Amino acid sequence: METLNAIDCFVRSAEAGSFAEAARRLGLTPAAVGKNVARLEASMGVRLFQRSTRRLSLTEDGERFLGEVSEGLASIKSALANLGNSAGQPSGTLKVSMGLAFAIDYMVPLLGEFLARYPAIEPDWHFDNRQVDLIGQGFDAAIGGGFELPPGVIARELAPAHRVLVAAPDYFAGGAEPRHPQDLAALDGILIRSPQTGRIRTWPLRTRDNQQAPVTLKPRMTLSDPGAACQAASLGYGVALVSLPHAAAYLNDGRLRRVLPEWYVDGGALSLYFPAQRILPAKTRAFIDFVVEHFRQHDLATRLSAI
Template identity: 55%
Template sequence: MESLANLECFVRSAEAGGFSGAARRLGLTPAAVSRNVAHLERNLGVRLFHRSTRSLTLTETGERFLLALRDDLAGVQAAIAAVAGGDQPAGVLRVSMSLTFGADVVLPLLPEFLARYPLVRPDWRFENRQVDLVAEGYDAAIGGGFDLPVGFVARPLAPAHIVAVASPSLLEGRALPSHPAELSGWSGVVMRSDTTGRIREWTFRNPAGEEAPARLAQSVVVNDPAAVRQAARLGLGVAMLAMPDVVADLATGRLVRLAPRWWADAGAISIYYSSRAQLPAKTRAFVDHVVEQFRRERLADRFDGSLG
C-alpha cells in the first residue's frame, strides 16, 4: 500500500507545476517533496514526471494517474480529518485577500471565529490579486472583479462601489465637486494595474441612472489601493477607492466624499472557494462565519456607495 504522504506530494506537485510550490502548500522542503515523489515512482515502477532544470511536467502515465487519484485523495483526506477531529473544523486555513479590505474588515472577524473553532490555524496572505486556489494551495479567497473558472463558487458579501474621496486639507477653501465632470480640474492619486500596466478609469452613475466619466489628473501613480488611500489622506490628490477601504475614514472625517450622489459599480466583493464535494470542515466553517457576520453587521449596506 502506497503512503498517503507520497500520493499527496505527487498530486500537489502536479497542481503547482513544481516541487517548490507543492512544498509551500504542504509545509515541507522541496527536497522532501521530490524524494517522496521519487519513492512513489520507484514503488510503482513508472515515471510520473518529465524533469528538467526549468520545468516539471506530467508524463502520459502521470496524467492518467492524477486523473484517477485526485478526487479519491480528497475523499481520503476528508475522512481522516473527520475521524481525527470528530468533524470539528481543524487544520491550517489558507486564505487570500487584499491588504486594506482584509486588515480593516475581515481580520476583525477572526477572534470570534477562533473562539468557536480553536483547532483552526489561520495562514492568511494579504495581496491585491486573483489567486489560483488549487495550484497555490488556498482554501478560500476574498475579492472582487475576478473571472472564476468552472468549478468554483463565489458567495457575494457586499457591493464593490467606487467613490471619489479627498482629505479636508486638500478641499480647504475650494468648492466641493458635485458632479464627476468637476473632478477633472483636481490633482489625482491613481492606480496602475500590475497586470495590464494601465491606469484604471471609471464611469460613475447616480440614482437616476445617469452616467458620466470620472477622470483625474495623474498627479501621483501607485500600484496598490492601500497606497492610494494613504496618499489621499496626506492630501496629495483626489482618489477613487472602494467603499470598504474608506468607510471608516469617511465616518471620522479623515476623508471627505466628493460628488456624493455618484459612484462606479465594480461588481461584488465575494468569498470564493472550490466546489469540490468534500469541502474541508475548516473551509465550510470559515465561509459560513464570514457570510453570517456580514449579514449580522449589515456590512453590505455600509459599503453601498449608492446610499450617498
C-alpha cells in the first residue's frame, strides 16, 4: 500500500506540475508528497522528475512510467474502493460538481431518495458554474454542458442544452412585442458572462426548420449567474437568453414567458460527466444510474427541450 500511495503522489504531481498542487488534491502536505516521490525514485533507481524552483517536469523515464501506470492506478483504486463497500453496498464520499441554480432546482430535492437508497454514500457536492478539472481535482462526476469533452472523460446525455429568450409577462405591456430576431435590438438585454472565459458569448438563434439569426439585444446589465438572470427578467428588467433548465421553473409558474417562442439556441447537451475507467467505483456508478433513471422516469429530456 505504501508503494501505491507513492505512485499516486507521482501521478498527481505529474498532472499538476508541482508537489504543492498535488498535495492540495491529495489532502497531504507538499513535504509528504515530495518524500513519497523521492522514495519511489530511490526504490526504482531512476529519476522521474527534473526539479526546478518553478515547476516539475518529467524525465524520459518519468514520461514512460506515467503512461504505463496512470490507467492501472485508477483501476486499482476503484477496485479497492469497491472491495471496501459497506455490507456490499456502494459507500464513500461522492464528490460532484454542478451549477448552483441547477442543483437547487433538480438535484438537492433528490438527496432524500438517494440517501435512503444508498445510506453509506456521503455526498460532497460543489456548486460552481465553471467547468472543473474532473480528474485533476479528484471529482467523481460533474453535471454541465456547453463545453468540449476533455481527454479521459466520458458522458451520459441527460437532456438538450437549449437556451430560450424570456421576459416578464407584462414586459411588453403598452409596447410592441418582437416578431423577428432583428426586433431584439431595441430591447433591454440581461446578458450573462461566461464563467469559463469571462466574456459574453454570442449565440446564434435558430428555428426547427433551420432558419438562423443573431441575438442582438441592447445591453442593459451583465450578470454572471443564469439563476440571477432569470430573477432579473422576472422583475421586468429586460429580456434574457437563458438555458431551459434554469428558466423552466419560472416558465411553469408564470413568472416568465418565452419571447419569440419559435426561436432557440442549441447549446448541445446537458450531460453527466465522469472519468473513463474500466472499473468505475460503485458509488459513482450508483449516482450515474440514479440520475439517468430520474431524468428518464420524469421525461426531463422532453420537458427541457425548446422544440
